[in-house]
Amino acid sequence: MAADPELAVRLLTAALEALKEESADRLSLRRLAQHAGVSHQAPYVHFGGKREFLAAVAGRGLHQAANDAAAAVAEVGDDPLTRLHALVDAYVRFIEAQPHLLDLVYGPMVAKDDHPALQEAAIAYWDLVHDTVAACQPAGTSEAEVLRRCAATWGTVYGIARLSALRQIPASVPADQGELVREAVDTLYEGWQARSTGAS
Amino acid sequence: MAADPELAVRLLTAALEALKEESADRLSLRRLAQHAGVSHQAPYVHFGGKREFLAAVAGRGLHQAANDAAAAVAEVGDDPLTRLHALVDAYVRFIEAQPHLLDLVYGPMVAKDDHPALQEAAIAYWDLVHDTVAACQPAGTSEAEVLRRCAATWGTVYGIARLSALRQIPASVPADQGELVREAVDTLYEGWQARSTGAS
DNA sequence: ACCCCAGGTTGACAGTGTCAACAGAGTGCT
């Protein structure tokens, strides 16, 4: 109907919006196209297939999340632990707002190599994690150890947040996901400090 | 062809086998039925629908995993940290062997309430986690705190193992998932001990 | 004038989950 200069981005944003409500595997290209007022084949023209489309969606969403997280970390000051908390909080908010998007990004429906934008966004996010976690390490920690702790920290946050978002944590546990994540991060932090002064 | 006393369990085990190769969302009831030599509607008779079938698959798989984990913990002795390591190792082996099954269990395609067997298996696994983690806590830790640490520990292990299984941890990190999980658990453990002797 | 081509269309195909109606084999009741 209208000029519609960029149908592709309209489809992407529509998909991101739909992902707030339903999981990625029951997202239909045809329905998206119909809802956008174009034929069922229009998305295929732009993206080549469903996998590529989902990869583009994931890339866009992750890019946005990385920007939000970077902004949250930047506005909080210089204290390393405070910055780590800000980063983790941003991640938790992201998962709370768009759990299905995270499932898509880390899920089996999309290969990270499919789309350079997705890979780039993942790298940007990882770099942010790395810098923030590295700043929390005691002096003298080897780079290899820092990398391992980055991965472990990120897995920790991701795991707790996802399990909680999926309501897989028993109701008997007296805490919400924000508290759980924060406490786990604090525990890891104290463990790092203890190790630096401990034996061997 | 044959007497086929229990077609249902044959379908379930076939599905579990198929899950070792492909993810749950591209598992087809019709293909499973055809491969089992029955009509495309036979699975529907037994399970009522795809969601219920997947719930049954998840329940069976998780039950098996819980049994394996319990056996691994039981055969390792009495030291709490050793038992925790055994539990975690069993979980990591489970994820390595059947990553798609875990995606199914914790994924959006199945609601835990759909099938009592799944819920029961999840509870059994959680109880095992709870007992093992609780035994690692310093004396005087409140039960609420223990529960929070259980959830955090389990999220940690799950997150690292899943991220690693999906190759989402950058190649620059010099460790495999087993090492990462073990080190994270050790760090958490030391954090627990440090907190018990620390301030307030 | 011509061609071309990116963007979009229609039409078809195989595969999927699901619903409805039906068929046979036990099984128990009268």
Add this chain to the structure above:
DNA sequence: AGCACTCTGTTGACACTGTCAACCTGGGGT
């Protein structure tokens, strides 16, 4: 015996999905 009824399974149809192929179409470039 006869009959009804439930289990287990079948066939046929439907709507929906992703994808392939071919066709249109309007605006530039030569």
